[in-house]
Amino acid sequence: MPDTPNNVDIDYVASLARLALTPEEKATFSRQLGDVLAYIEKLKQADVSGVEPTAHAFDVHNVWAADVPAPGLSVEDALRNAPAQRDNMISVPKVVE
Amino acid sequence: MSSALAFQTAAQLSDQLAARQMSAVELAQACLAQVRATDGRINAFLSLDEADILAQARESDARRAAGQARSPLDGVPVGLKDVIAVRNQPLTCGSRMLEKFVSPYDATAALGLKNAGAVLFGRLNMDEFAMGSSTENSAYKTTANPWDTSRIPGGSSGGSAAAVAAGQVPVSLGSDTGGSIRQPASLCGIVGLKPTYGLISRYGLVAYASSLDQIGPFGHTVEDVAMTLQTIAGHDEKDSTSFRTEIPDYRAALAQRRGPWKLGVPKEYFGEGLAPEVRASVEQAIAWYRAQGCEIREVSLPHTEYAVSAYYIIATAEASSNLARYDGIRYTHRSAKSTDAIDIYHHSRAEGFGPEVKRRIILGTYVLSSGYYDAYYGRAQKVRTLIRQDFLDAFREVDALLTPTSPTVAFKKGEKTANPLEMYLADIFTISLNLAGLPGVSVPCGFSPEGLPIGLQIVGRPFQEAELLAIAHAYERAHDFNTKHPAL
Numbered sequence: 343m344p345d346t347p348n349n350v351d352i353d354y355v356a357s358l359a360r361l362a363l364t365p366e367e368k369a370t371f372s373r374q375l376g377d378v379l380a381y382i383e384k385l386k387q388a389d390v391s392g393v394e395p396t397a398h399a400f401d402v403h404n405v406w407a408a409d410v411p412a413p414g415l416s417v418e419d420a421l422r423n424a425p426a427q428r429d430n431m432i433s434v435p436k437v438v439e
Numbered sequence: 440m441s442s443a444l445a446f447q448t449a450a451q452l453s454d455q456l457a458a459r460q461m462s463a464v465e466l467a468q469a470c471l472a473q474v475r476a477t478d479g480r481i482n483a484f485l486s487l488d489e490a491d492i493l494a495q496a497r498e499s500d501a502r503r504a505a506g507q508a509r510s511p512l513d514g515v516p517v518g519l520k521d522v523i524a525v526r527n528q529p530l531t532c533g534s535r536m537l538e539k540f541v542s543p544y545d546a547t548a549a550l551g552l553k554n555a556g557a558v559l560f561g562r563l564n565m566d567e568f569a570m571g572s573s574t575e576n577s578a579y580k581t582t583a584n585p586w587d588t589s590r591i592p593g594g595s596s597g598g599s600a601a602a603v604a605a606g607q608v609p610v611s612l613g614s615d616t617g618g619s620i621r622q623p624a625s626l627c628g629i630v631g632l633k634p635t636y637g638l639i640s641r642y643g644l645v646a647y648a649s650s651l652d653q654i655g656p657f658g659h660t661v662e663d664v665a666m667t668l669q670t671i672a673g674h675d676e677k678d679s680t681s682f683r684t685e686i687p688d689y690r691a692a693l694a695q696r697r698g699p700w701k702l703g704v705p706k707e708y709f710g711e712g713l714a715p716e717v718r719a720s721v722e723q724a725i726a727w728y729r730a731q732g733c734e735i736r737e738v739s740l741p742h743t744e745y746a747v748s749a750y751y752i753i754a755t756a757e758a759s760s761n762l763a764r765y766d767g768i769r770y771t772h773r774s775a776k777s778t779d780a781i782d783i784y785h786h787s788r789a790e791g792f793g794p795e796v797k798r799r800i801i802l803g804t805y806v807l808s809s810g811y812y813d814a815y816y817g818r819a820q821k822v823r824t825l826i827r828q829d830f831l832d833a834f835r836e837v838d839a840l841l842t843p844t845s846p847t848v849a850f851k852k853g854e855k856t857a858n859p860l861e862m863y864l865a866d867i868f869t870i871s872l873n874l875a876g877l878p879g880v881s882v883p884c885g886f887s888p889e890g891l892p893i894g895l896q897i898v899g900r901p902f903q904e905a906e907l908l909a910i911a912h913a914y915e916r917a918h919d920f921n922t923k924h925p926a927l
Contacts (some may be wrong), residue, residue, distance in 0.1 A: 347668065350801075351627050352801070354808075355801050355804050355805045355808065356801065358804050358808060359759060359788075359800050359801060359804040360763075360766070360781075360784035360785055360788060361785060361788045361789060361790070361792075361797060361800060361801070362785040362786055362789035363789065363797070364789075367794070367797065370794075371798055371897070374798060374859050374860075375798070375801060375802055375805070375856075375858075376528055377860050378751065378859065378860055378863070380801060381747070381748060381860055382748040382751065382752060382815070383821060384744065384745060384748050385745055385748045385749065385752075385815075385818055385822055387745075388742065388818075388821075388822050390818060390821035390822060390823065390825070393821040393822075393824050393825060394824055395817060395820030395821050395823070395824060396820055396821075396823040396824040396827060396874075397650060397820060398574055398636075398650050398876075399636045399637075399827060399874070399875055399876020399877075399901075400636065400637060400681065400682065400876055400901065400914060402679070402844070405679035407676065415544070416541055417592070418575055419543035419544075420543065422541060422542050422767060423539070423541060423769075423770035423771075424770060424774065425767065425768075425770075425771070425772070425773035432768065432769055434768055434780055434783070435777065435778065435779055435780055435783065436779075437780045439781075
């Protein structure tokens with residue numbers, strides 16, 4: 343594998359994952375992920391030459407549905423779990439200055 | 440229900456309801472009483488809507504009085520893992536992220552139970568977002584194993600297994616991505632089935648790893664599991680990965696299919712790391728099948744040693760993508776610290792997710808990130824092909840495979856929480872089936888010297904649950920492990 347374990351760039355990965363981590367979490371996760379990645383290195387030994395990847399256990403083909411309008415969630419249902427709402431919309435902090 | 444009703448099977452309760460020896464309301468009240476008497480120690484339930492439960496039971500009684508009972512499960516309480524949506528009920532997934540979430544719709548499996556007249560009974564504890572093997576990753580509480588409350592019930596469907604094992608509900612639903620039904624069933628001394636991928640709709644099952652997740656039932660007996668499976672199996676237009684396949688009468692098949700079967704014993708499942716008491720019980724079960732005239736063959740699944748690695752790449756990769764939806768914007772916890780839209784993501788996720796979920800999101804993000812994709816995710820998908828092919832090769836020779844479900848009996852609370860890798864290895868015998876999409880059932884096959892349950896895993900061909908359950912049923916009816924219950 344391209345990387346030796348224990349040198350995961352935790353800040354970079356956390357920023358990709360949109361996940362703020364404390365310094366303690368960074369230290370702990372780096373160490374634990376190093377252990378897991380060292381274990382996963384085992385996969386290198388498998389001979390996968392000429393093997394097709396499996397995304398799903400069974401062949402799944404595109405499934406077409408008839409394009410027929412049907413009732414969806416009501417506005418009330420769709421908004422009932424929103425952390426903040428106004429005028430039948432989810433409200434968020436200003437995105438564009 | 441210390442009383443006569445605790446630990447009765449769904450089939451027995453169904454007969455008593457049909458004979459009007461009790462009402463659905465009486466049964467629901469008995470279950471509520473058992474929860475009140477035991478759940479202070481077991482902690483299986485995250486929430487319980489008593490008024491709703493009794494209203495469902497009254498409707499069941501009214502249907503029965505009118506001669507309109509919908510199925511053998513009409514009026515029978517069924518507990519649900521808190522990852523399966525039921526309209527107007529909480530759906531926390533064991534996470535602070537969804538602490539206040541109320542489901543706006545029913546999962547198709549929940550609707551199947553409702554259509555069968557079952558009484559949907561409470562929300563059961565689980566590892567956060569189904570990530571874990573001990574239920575210690577729940578943000579809310581740690582569920583105890585009813586056989587020894589200092590031990591874990593297994594996971595991630597630990598609440599679903601413990602509730603049945605403690606006689607609180609006769610049957611329950613869980614979900615299984617790497618062993619999360621079979622392993623807790625084994626550790627709690629009950630029956631748990633992971634169906635073939637695609638047999639049951641995943642609509643309304645909160646996603647962990649979409650190509651591996653599957654809903655399945657727990658019960659005291661194979662018959663109860665068959666009855667419950669009947670109500671939730673089948674194609675669903677709302678899940679395009681659910682399969683169009685004929686659904687047989689699973690309960691009737693138990694008596695109809697009698698073997699003898701050709702059964703394979705994969706040698707890779709009996710190596711290092713298998714506890715001696717587990718090995719002894721599983722070998723006795725194999726000997727029993729042989730004594731019944733079944734042909735027992737040693738088979739090889741040569742890529743077994745790669746399964747845990749492939750699983751933790753594929754599952755975490757899918758999880759990192761699936762859990763991106765918890766962004767603090769639409770229906771989750773939103774951090775008060777945030778000042779701009781991007782900040783909301785970072786802080787809401789930091790506050791809403793627990794350590795194991797964060798760990799898996801980081802691992803999944805890493806293996807999918809630029810430069811690593813082919814080496815990790817791409818390679819794991821190829822190994823998945825090899826693992827699946829191992830099973831298909833074995834099934835050319837045999838009807839089913841016999842293995843241990845878990846390498847050990849239930850471990851102590853806190854024993855593995857500091858070492859995630861050790862916890863991941865608890866799933867070593869179960870995860871290959873998810874990678875291959877195969878059905879597997881765990882049935883009780885003995886007890887350790889200290890009285891802890893041991894499970895036998897039986898692995899079937901795709902969509903051959905009727906055969907699989909018949910093989911399990913034959914063993915179960917010749918043994919009395921499932922009639923023993925914990926002293927609570």
